Amino acid sequence: xxxxxxxxxxxxxxxxxxxxxxxxxxxxxxxxxxxxxxxxxxxxxxxxxxxxxxxxxxxxxxxxxxxxxxxxxxxxxxxxxxxxxxxxxxxxxxxxxxxxxxxxxxxxxxxxxxxxxxxxxxxxx
Amino acid sequence: xxxxxxxxxxxxxxxxxxxxxxxxxxxxxxxxxxxxxxxxxxxxxxxxxxxxxxxxxxxxxxxxxxxxxxxxxxxxxxxxxxxxxxxxxxxxxxxxxxxxxxxxxxxxxxxxxxxxxxxxxxxxx
DNA sequence: ATAGTACTTGGAGTTAACTCCAAGTCAAGA
DNA sequence: TCTTGACTTGGAGTTAACTCCAAGTACTAT
Numbered sequence: 578x579x580x581x582x583x584x585x586x587x588x589x590x591x592x593x594x595x596x597x598x599x600x601x602x603x604x605x606x607x608x609x610x611x612x613x614x615x616x617x618x619x620x621x622x623x624x625x626x627x628x629x630x631x632x633x634x635x636x637x638x639x640x641x642x643x644x645x646x647x648x649x650x651x652x653x654x655x656x657x658x659x660x661x662x663x664x665x666x667x668x669x670x671x672x673x674x675x676x677x678x679x680x681x682x683x684x685x686x687x688x689x690x691x692x693x694x695x696x697x698x699x700x701x702x
Numbered sequence: 703x704x705x706x707x708x709x710x711x712x713x714x715x716x717x718x719x720x721x722x723x724x725x726x727x728x729x730x731x732x733x734x735x736x737x738x739x740x741x742x743x744x745x746x747x748x749x750x751x752x753x754x755x756x757x758x759x760x761x762x763x764x765x766x767x768x769x770x771x772x773x774x775x776x777x778x779x780x781x782x783x784x785x786x787x788x789x790x791x792x793x794x795x796x797x798x799x800x801x802x803x804x805x806x807x808x809x810x811x812x813x814x815x816x817x818x819x820x821x822x823x824x825x826x827x
Numbered sequence: 828a829t830a831g832t833a834c835t836t837g838g839a840g841t842t843a844a845c846t847c848c849a850a851g852t853c854a855a856g857a
Numbered sequence: 858t859c860t861t862g863a864c865t866t867g868g869a870g871t872t873a874a875c876t877c878c879a880a881g882t883a884c885t886a887t
Contacts (some may be wrong), residue, residue, distance in 0.1 A: 581862080584822065590845090590846080592845075593845065593846080612853080613863090613865075615855070618823060629802075630803060633800045633804070634800070639844095654817075658815070661811050665805065665808060668807070669802050671800065672800050674757050675758045675759070675796065675847085676797060677754075678754050678757065679792060679794060682786055682789065683790060686783060689779065692779075698743060698747040705833085715876080717875075720836090721874080725874095733835095737883080738834055756874095761873080762873075806862095
């Protein structure tokens with residue numbers, strides 16, 4: 578698969594894929610004899626994983642760290658796990674925060690729907 | 703309350719509060735005779751609301767739009783509600799996305815804990 | 828009265844994560 | 858073979874959301 582096909586498949590742009598490779602967010606992609614990137618299934622697996630993590634707000638830097646350790650082999654397994662645990666916790670905390678904002682927004686929308694006249698601070702805004 | 707106290711109360715910096723006011727994310731704050739910002743309870747209510755929304759990832763621009771409409775009075779009520787609904791839906795979608803990433807991460811962490819040797823794509827990364 | 832700290836402003840600088848550009852190369856169809 | 862569109866690179870530009878700075882003013886404690 579060339580870069581355009583991969584980009585279309587995963588809903589990214591070729592520029593983003595090159596950027597990801599440049600900063601080490603995905604391993605270096607092999608080139609054809611003409612110098613064009615040829616993505617393997619393994620590469621696509623990484624892209625899928627990275628896309629999933631980025632969509633959840635995991636920072637590029639954390640993922641770069643993970644990829645780097647992964648390439649260093651089995652000995653880095655426990656550090657890698659620590660990174661995953663740390664990011665998992667971050668995401669869980671973020672979900673909790675967003676859930677409470679969601680509740681607050683729903684309450685506010687309800688008041689808009691019931692045409693409640695704002696009378697005190699909590700209802701005002 | 704002056705800017706330092708409000709910043710400490712809400713875990714923001716004075717610079718951030720000035721920035722929020724500058725771009726219209728909170729209404730303009732009244733000044734003392736000496737020109738120093740004096741935050742009322744009403745102002746703090748806004749700050750609390752804005753902080754909550756920002757923590758959930760609602761964009762500054764969307765909130766500016768909301769505040770602007772709010773200042774225009776009751777006639778903008780339904781447009782304001784639409785903004786809230788739109789942002790509510792965005793947050794709900796984002797929570798769903800993060801939840802699925804969380805599940806994936808948890809599965810991956812489990813495999814790390816069980817020392818499962820990566821054999822195929824899904825397990826590899 | 829004075830020292831010290833926190834406040835004011837306009838505007839410049841920073842960071843993350845892309846996104847775009849120019850100049851050139853490769854590959855597939857007519 | 859030629860055209861056309863996608864690919865290559867290094868590097869510059871963009872956007873959002875702050876964050877910092879300089880020069881000056883205001884309040885607070887001694």
